Amino acid sequence: MQKLMIITSYFPPEIGAASNRIFHLAEGLQSDYDVTVVTPLPNYPTGKIFEEYKGKFKVKSCENNVNIVRLWLYASKSKNKFVRLFAMLSYSMSLVWFFVWNKIPDKVIVQSPPLLVAFTCMFFLRSKKRKLILNVSDLWPSAGFELGALKQGFSYKLLQKLERFNYKSADLILGQSNEILTHVSKITSKPQLFLYRNYPNIKRTEITKVSMNNEPLKIVYAGLLGVAQGILKLCKELNYNNIEFHIYGSGAEEEEIKLFIKNNKNLPVFFYGRVDRANLHSELKKYDIVIIPLLNRIYGSVPSKIFEYAKLGMPMLYFGGGEGENIINDYELGWVAKAGDYNNLNSVLKKIDKAELTLELQQKVKDVAYENFDLSKQLILLKEKL
Structure with a gap:
């Protein structure tokens, strides 16, 4: 069976849309591929390594026929931008170490953002033999600017350069919205574009509740x-x-x-x-x-x-x-x-x-x-x- 790797910053048991999306993606692909997910030790959104993973540098497991490799990072939810940068750098360094000592498949899906982590993957995994798929869930740095988390300046322009590099290095880009795909198409025409919504995998159940009109x-x-x-x-x-x-x-x-x-x-x-x-x-x-x-x-x-x-x-x-x-x-x-x-x-x-x-x-x-x-x-x- 052909091998495929997914590299993400978020994965269960962490909560949130990003971890759920990647979980369902990995689960959905495992019938056709030997899937390995590379992700940090669980820490989101608390900013602390989950108790059962504390003191560990690397944890390997197999869940739902998906191989999972969890790597060390410096976990933090600090509002200090330098601390946040170091946290992202720490995972990027762990990824580089992993790339050096492990054979990487010819198909790799990379989650973005975080931009720096995605850049690390796109830069070190470039190869004519390898297909790089970038899964773009949000448009950074522009989303950060709209949220007020980033200001336009040197660091913003640097992030824009990383963003462009990531898009231009991809063979296929999965966008969570049509707006994302439109944005990418204005930067580069190289990769194929595919609208990949974050649809959940929920078993259908019966609805039983009906609202009471006399309540708030x-x-x-x-x-x-x-x-x-x-x-x-x-x-x-x-x-x-x-x-x-x-x-x-x-x-x-x-x-x-x-x-x-x-x-x-x-x-x-x-x-x-x-x-x-x-x-x-x-x-x-x-x-x-x-x-x-x-x-x-x-x-x-x-x-x-x-x-x-x-x-x-x-x-x-x-x-x-x-x-x-x-x-x-x-x-x-x-x-x-x-x-x-x-x-x-x-x-x-x-x-x-x-x-x-x-x-x-x-x-x-x-x-x-x-x-x-x-x-x-x-x-x-x-x-x-x-």
Whole structure:
């Protein structure tokens, strides 16, 4: 069987869209390839090596017929840019060491961002005999600039050069959105381009919950509590007249959100922390709608939660703009509020009639998802490109 390697900075047991995407990709390819995933020791989003991996330099395992090699890195979630840079450099150094002492297959899929890690792979693995596939989930450094995490200057221009090098070194680029593929095509015409959405692999189940009209509208957010999502600001800006806001997850804003709830006990805001994915799907059934927010509209970004929640039959309120907004509207998956406009968000919430949240609506959302967001069909098309 032909060998294929996937190099990523995120992989289960870490949580989040990136780790889930790569897990499903590896799982989907293992029937046709001998798949090896190279990834750091688990540390995201806590910024600390998970307890069972502490003190280890390299861990090898086989899970679901996928070979997994976990390499050392200096784990950190520091806001200091130099500490973050060192953390990325540490994984890049581990990768170079791994490349030197191990035979690398002729097909390699590289996750980007982080740009520096992707650059390390694209630079050291270049070969006429090897096919390099770049899986682009976000457009860095431009996404970092839009989030306010990066400023234009020398370092920004350097990151742009790394970005261009990565695209031009790839034979095939998998983009999570049409906006990403459009951006890449403006930089280089060399690689083939393939739209590869972050579709989840969820077994179909029956919908049983129907909303009670005499209760407040129960809104839930589940996921990373980072800068991009802006959940702390959302807590502060929501109009709580006849709504409840329930939060699941962990990340950089977690402690601030807890403090906000502690200082505003009169508000119906509830925090439950991190819940594993299987239990989370069960928990979500308690709520009326899920909210998918982005602090700022990020060009190229399409939150994977759209596809996951749709398959669960959950109506959505999307608050992020861009291509994600189009998907919600085109497939009639819920409601849309103007990105960054909290007055409009509250206005949309006020207009949501709980009488509309029927079993039929939930079933319609689920049917649309299973018809249009099919991971297995997407993998078949991808295998033809590899």
